[in-house]
Amino acid sequence: MEEVQHAVREADPPQASTIAIPPAARPGDPIEAVDTPSLILDLDAFEDNLRTMQVLAERHGVALRPHAKAHKCPEIAIRQVALGASGICCQKVSEAVPFVAAGVRDVLISNEVIGAPKLALLARLARQAHMSVCVDNVRAVEALSSMMVEYEATVNVLVDIDVGQKRCGVQTPEEAVSLARLVQKLPNISFVGVQAYHGGLQHKRSLDQRQKAADKTVRAIRGYLDAFARAQIECPVVSGGGTGTAAFDVASQVYTEIQAGTYAFMDTDYAAIDWGDALAFRHSLYLLGTVMSTPTPERAVVDLGLKSTSAESGAPRIADHPDLRCVAVHDEHCILLAGSRRSRPEVGTQLRLIPGHCDPTFNLHDCIVAVRGQHVEALWPISARGLSR
Amino acid sequence: MEEVQHAVREADPPQASTIAIPPAARPGDPIEAVDTPSLILDLDAFEDNLRTMQVLAERHGVALRPHAKAHKCPEIAIRQVALGASGICCQKVSEAVPFVAAGVRDVLISNEVIGAPKLALLARLARQAHMSVCVDNVRAVEALSSMMVEYEATVNVLVDIDVGQKRCGVQTPEEAVSLARLVQKLPNISFVGVQAYHGGLQHKRSLDQRQKAADKTVRAIRGYLDAFARAQIECPVVSGGGTGTAAFDVASQVYTEIQAGTYAFMDTDYAAIDWGDALAFRHSLYLLGTVMSTPTPERAVVDLGLKSTSAESGAPRIADHPDLRCVAVHDEHCILLAGSRRSRPEVGTQLRLIPGHCDPTFNLHDCIVAVRGQHVEALWPISARGLSR
Ligand SMILES: Cc1ncc(COP(=O)(O)O)c(C=O)c1O
Ligand SMILES: Cc1ncc(COP(=O)(O)O)c(C=O)c1O
Numbered sequence: 122m123e124e125v126q127h128a129v130r131e132a133d134p135p136q137a138s139t140i141a142i143p144p145a146a147r148p149g150d151p152i153e154a155v156d157t158p159s160l161i162l163d164l165d166a167f168e169d170n171l172r173t174m175q176v177l178a179e180r181h182g183v184a185l186r187p188h189a190k191a192h193k194c195p196e197i198a199i200r201q202v203a204l205g206a207s208g209i210c211c212q213k214v215s216e217a218v219p220f221v222a223a224g225v226r227d228v229l230i231s232n233e234v235i236g237a238p239k240l241a242l243l244a245r246l247a248r249q250a251h252m253s254v255c256v257d258n259v260r261a262v263e264a265l266s267s268m269m270v271e272y273e274a275t276v277n278v279l280v281d282i283d284v285g286q287k288r289c290g291v292q293t294p295e296e297a298v299s300l301a302r303l304v305q306k307l308p309n310i311s312f313v314g315v316q317a318y319h320g321g322l323q324h325k326r327s328l329d330q331r332q333k334a335a336d337k338t339v340r341a342i343r344g345y346l347d348a349f350a351r352a353q354i355e356c357p358v359v360s361g362g363g364t365g366t367a368a369f370d371v372a373s374q375v376y377t378e379i380q381a382g383t384y385a386f387m388d389t390d391y392a393a394i395d396w397g398d399a400l401a402f403r404h405s406l407y408l409l410g411t412v413m414s415t416p417t418p419e420r421a422v423v424d425l426g427l428k429s430t431s432a433e434s435g436a437p438r439i440a441d442h443p444d445l446r447c448v449a450v451h452d453e454h455c456i457l458l459a460g461s462r463r464s465r466p467e468v469g470t471q472l473r474l475i476p477g478h479c480d481p482t483f484n485l486h487d488c489i490v491a492v493r494g495q496h497v498e499a500l501w502p503i504s505a506r507g508l509s510r
Numbered sequence: 511m512e513e514v515q516h517a518v519r520e521a522d523p524p525q526a527s528t529i530a531i532p533p534a535a536r537p538g539d540p541i542e543a544v545d546t547p548s549l550i551l552d553l554d555a556f557e558d559n560l561r562t563m564q565v566l567a568e569r570h571g572v573a574l575r576p577h578a579k580a581h582k583c584p585e586i587a588i589r590q591v592a593l594g595a596s597g598i599c600c601q602k603v604s605e606a607v608p609f610v611a612a613g614v615r616d617v618l619i620s621n622e623v624i625g626a627p628k629l630a631l632l633a634r635l636a637r638q639a640h641m642s643v644c645v646d647n648v649r650a651v652e653a654l655s656s657m658m659v660e661y662e663a664t665v666n667v668l669v670d671i672d673v674g675q676k677r678c679g680v681q682t683p684e685e686a687v688s689l690a691r692l693v694q695k696l697p698n699i700s701f702v703g704v705q706a707y708h709g710g711l712q713h714k715r716s717l718d719q720r721q722k723a724a725d726k727t728v729r730a731i732r733g734y735l736d737a738f739a740r741a742q743i744e745c746p747v748v749s750g751g752g753t754g755t756a757a758f759d760v761a762s763q764v765y766t767e768i769q770a771g772t773y774a775f776m777d778t779d780y781a782a783i784d785w786g787d788a789l790a791f792r793h794s795l796y797l798l799g800t801v802m803s804t805p806t807p808e809r810a811v812v813d814l815g816l817k818s819t820s821a822e823s824g825a826p827r828i829a830d831h832p833d834l835r836c837v838a839v840h841d842e843h844c845i846l847l848a849g850s851r852r853s854r855p856e857v858g859t860q861l862r863l864i865p866g867h868c869d870p871t872f873n874l875h876d877c878i879v880a881v882r883g884q885h886v887e888a889l890w891p892i893s894a895r896g897l898s899r
Binding site for chain 2: 138139140142143145156157158159190212213215218219221222232233234235236238239242245246249257258260261283287288289290291292320411412413414415416417420422424425427428429431432433450451452453454456468469480481484485486487506507508509510
């Protein structure tokens with residue numbers, strides 16, 4: 122294939138001038154001038170959400186450590202820390218790199234880290250920032266300690282406990298205690314506590330059922346904390362919780378820090394749950410699309426699809442147009458049906474769509490267009506987009 | 511928020527040295543050394559697939575214009591053109607930019623292009639390469655012509671006809687004829703034919719039903735061609751078809767070029783259809799993951815999720831391990847269940863997964879690790895990843 126490739130290149134020499142693709146928008150532009158598809162952040166709603174969660178955590182004396190896997194954007198993390206967040210969570214070691222580079226000084230990798238390349242990167246980060254990491258496996262703890270010794274670095278360690286999510290994490294208090302003892306014994310790693318995250322109950326629709334499920338999680342955590350106490354192992358950190366259970370988690374007297382991520386943005390998935398009147402977050406995240414085709418009196422096709430919005434949690438919802446419904450999401454198109462001919466938008470109309478699930482949607486975009494009122498304030502790079510190792 | 515941000519930065523000055531994330535692999539590495547998650551291309555299978563489709567098209571005297579939206583990778587397009595492809599398709603104007611920069615000289619934007627920024631970029635591309643574009647709307651045709659005049663560029667135009675997909679495209683032969691006449695009348699744009707793509711029937715499971723559906727599409731196209739003939743409008747190009755119907759499309763005597771994309775890679779979606787014994791494509795595309803947790807005797811968790819693989823067409827399939835099943839795909843994790851304790855892999859085990867749908871999966875990765883046998887041959891940038899405007 123190498124020869125073949127050369128043959129093509131000789132026949133068709135690449136042009137000297139590679140065309141630069143202009144940015145989607147410039148600060149000061151009105152929203153209507155933003156090229157589509159683009160990811161849009163409504164700064165007023167976003168800042169309200171940051172304050173709401175920060176105030177909630179502080180009122181209960183619990184730390185807020187927002188999950189940066191939701192947004193992957195250092196400009197956002199900087200604002201969370203500025204308002205009082207104790208640091209951030211990342212799900213992957215490579216994901217943490219742009220945040221540490223931007224000045225975030227305290228990062229929990231809320232996940233197991235396996236393999237020499239990832240451990241080496243973690244060790245290098247640990248020489249620049251306070252790093253913590255989760256473990257649920259004896260060999261993984263040994264490999265972590267060895268790598269930290271090799272790099273003359275230190276990390277804090279949380280034992281990941283499975284409180285019902287059925288993802289990672291040890292299954293019993295006995296396992297947790299013996300893993301904590303191993304961590305205490307080995308060099309350059311310090312046992313600081315447990316992580317207890319249960320994603321499955323974040324989206325339970327009914328407030329009452331969510332409260333009950335959160336209580337059950339709290340009882341499970343208490344079982345672990347009792348075992349640590351009996352074993353005379355200090356366990357200062359209990360990290361976990363998410364947007365859907367945050368109101369219960371902060372009041373539980375068990376969590377010392379909350380890992381919520383979506384609260385800053387919201388999505389249709391979270392909007393569908395019953396929030397009661399205790400806690401309210403606003404939609405701050407939108408996809409901006411343009412109607413590119415109106416083949417029938419009821420059908421309109423928007424210029425974005427699976428490559429700009431996640432759809433595994435359902436199709437995006439059309440904001441401001443109750444009579445428009447997204448009936449299919451293709452790779453590059455959303456198919457909309459209007460309730461009547463009059464409500465079908467014309468070709469060229471700009472629409473705001475609310476994504477089904479914010480985390481994988483952020484991960485599709487290289488930057489977010491931060492908007493104040495009707496104008497673009499800034500373009501923020503989503504620097505950790507695609508950093509999944 | 512600006513002041514707040516400065517306060518943070520003063521308190522916590524960013525480190526001078528940003529840590530560089532090492533590449534996932536280097537040419538010559540054995541596969542086991544590739545860091546995960548990574549997207550892997552099995553070059554032997556890939557090259558077989560390229561040849562199979564090229565030979566099929568040439569045997570029927572039909573041009574192959576592979577769809578680059580599947581892979582977004584210039585190194586792949588260069589190989590398709592080198593084997594005889596007449597050019598490529600792109601779905602978006604910005605997507606075409608890295609392909610033209612890499613020397614691809616003939617690109618069909620197989621989609622409607624709406625809005626001044628996109629038309630201006632198309633005009634600039636049209637000064638460097640042979641560009642074609644689809645239309646289905648009068649005002650869009652007028653805007654296209656004006657922009658081409660402004661940039662002193664020319665493009666070929668295909669009228670997009672809806673042959674049953676219910677996405678974009680005109681609905682009747684009369685509309686198609688009147689749009690073609692408008693194209694013929696306006697400056698700097700040339701009517702060359704129609705696009706007739708029907709995605710909905712590509713994945714019909716039964717060979718027989720797929721054949722019947724493809725025949726119906728061909729009859730619909732004939733209705734349009736007859737109308738053009740009656741109107742004395744020459745219509746030299748009929749572009750369309752995909753991987754699932756390619757064998758019928760090339761033999762239809764209607765298509766002059768085939769737009770298949772997935773054939774080079776395959777995915778579980780396409781693998782599930784009945785191929786008969788006429789045409790066979792091999793899986794060349796894999797996700798490489800590592801088992802990061804084995805919390806129970808039957809459960810194993812792999813270090814990749816929705817941010818590395820699309821899942822709207824189903825969870826990835828585990829290659830080489832018939833006894834392992836992916837039961838859930840989270841943002842960064844796949845949860846596997848083993849049929850028995852013995853078949854559950856250990857922490858650190860590398861696994862190959864076959865994605866559900868190749869197009870949105872490519873769009874999540876910055877590069878593909880091209881592998882020959884058991885070793886890495888090259889890393890190819892997926893340069894059009896994220897280029898959705
Ligand atoms: C470990 C962990 N903590 C916290 C979160 C944040 O949850 P949310 O975005 O629902 O607030 C997640 C989300 O998946 C997670 O995996
Ligand atoms: C317009 C168009 N042509 C061709 C294709 C290629 O189809 P496939 O990847 O199924 O071969 C697609 C895929 O969605 C498409 O949208």
